[in-house]
Amino acid sequence: MARKTTSLTNTEVDKAKPREKEYNLSDGEGLMLRVKPTGSKLWLFNYTRPFTKKRANISFGTYPELSLANARKKRTEARELLAEDIDPKEHRDEQTRNSVRANSNTLKHVFLLQLEVKKTEVSADHAHDILRSFELHLLPKLGSTPIGKLDAPTVIDVLKPIAAKSPETVKRLCHRMNEVMIYALNTGLADHNPLSGIKHAFEKPIKKHMPTISPEQLPTLMKTLTTASISLTTRCLIEWQLHTMVRPSEAAGARWDEIDTESALWVIPAERMKMKEQHIVPLTPQTMALLDVIRPSNNRSPYVFAGARNINKPTNSSTANVALKRMGYHKELVAHGLRSLASTILNNKGINGDLIEACLAHKGKDEVRNAYNKADYLELRREVMKEWSAHIEKAAEGNLSLGSK
CATH class of the missing domain: 1.10.443.10 (Intergrase catalytic core)
Known part of the structure; x- marks a missing residue:
């Protein structure tokens, strides 16, 4: 018959004192509180890894920053992953890597990557014009924003003051922003394009021809x-x-x-x-x-x-x-x-x-x-x-x- 573990109480967790050697207090179903000689308390989840069947620990965080109730929530999430044969530690590490990657792929970074490709399609003067338009109108406020966190309302707010002066400039910027987003989609740097319809937030500019004589x-x-x-x-x-x-x-x-x-x-x-x-x-x-x-x-x-x-x-x-x-x-x-x-x-x-x-x-x-x-x-x-x-x-x-x- 399996041994039944008594769940911890908030008082037990709070009153747990350090000893000469670190020790564990079990809350059951793999969750335990490790108390170190320094007095620090760390929530750990002990589990059997899928496929390899080896035992492993994953850290959830420290107490009191992570409460007993929240530690139990993390245990539930980890057990749900295990039920799907997903290693919770590997899952967390992958999420961390994705988060780091997403935050490093800012609009400025992705735009400069896309511009290098664009340079193979347009003249040097046209490429310079694209660069200057981003430097003047978009990068100062949006350059450090991760490409995956851009949304239509934010970009539209940046473009609104420009629209009042030059609808034609906004038209070009909407098009160029969408080219960057399409590049991000095609290279796996973004999973959707929330800017596909931003041009419809602005009046269509009246087409003006280059001044010429008769x-x-x-x-x-x-x-x-x-x-x-x-x-x-x-x-x-x-x-x-x-x-x-x-x-x-x-x-x-x-x-x-x-x-x-x-x-x-x-x-x-x-x-x-x-x-x-x-x-x-x-x-x-x-x-x-x-x-x-x-x-x-x-x-x-x-x-x-x-x-x-x-x-x-x-x-x-x-x-x-x-x-x-x-x-x-x-x-x-x-x-x-x-x-x-x-x-x-x-x-x-x-x-x-x-x-x-x-x-x-x-x-x-x-x-x-x-x-x-x-x-x-x-x-x-x-x-x-x-x-x-x-x-x-x-x-x-x-x-x-x-x-x-």
Whole structure:
């Protein structure tokens, strides 16, 4: 017949005195209080480990921090685990490891991991823009929060003051936060995404296009560019971007080794393109003439448009924007708007829309069509570029453009 153990009372636990050697007071069903010579009292649970059938102890905590009643609750929980063949000590250790891992995977940590992956898909400028947006708006208040403890109300509260000033910024931040959460889900750093619908907490921003001028204003722009108090490099940069229809950062970062003068092609590597795909720009006589103009000034630099202070670095991607602002085009035209101007004029000429999109390095959703465009449109695009350069030269009245052939 099994020996019956009398349960402990609160008084017995409280009055238990230290002895020369440590001893145990049993409460039954594996729970015991170990009293040490120092006077400290420790709750232990003695059990048979599943599968190995070896005896083991697990510590629940010290008395009086852990009361008799709470120690019994822990005993019940441990016995329930054992009934499922789960070792309570191994279970607790795993929970501790998971907790440590979860608390170390903060938003900042996971975001930086995700950004390294994102950098393989976007341009360096775009990646920097993502980093700055997090540093300015999200990381100061949320950076140290474990990714698994983020919730929609908390993030929305952080975004609300920004929404009042810039709905477009909040739209981007909602999208970028969800990209981080999706990364966390796919890498096992989170088990759900509570932020999937946060964009619906804010008004949808009114879509604003990049400021640009009308086709009729192109002659005035070319005349203003001729008389503007700007450097030769900056003027050539603006005309280069206008003729080639590339993005500001792609134009500013142009390298001499990207240009094949014999084939009249400018091959922009994938890492410098927004969509991370190589883009080939057919060069017209006018753009080749621009290279002849700028080469004597920047032939010692690896960059076509060298920086003013350091020729081993390209001019800043915002150089054209600053110049246009000084030329009187503030809020009327930005460098990126030159692409819209080209698109409008070429569409008005009735040129095939797919060709124009290919010239602009826009990528559609149809992958098969994208592959066809990339493989087959080069010579057709060369004709479009010639048409566009001729239009610019005519608008400049021939002698006003540095790229006049």
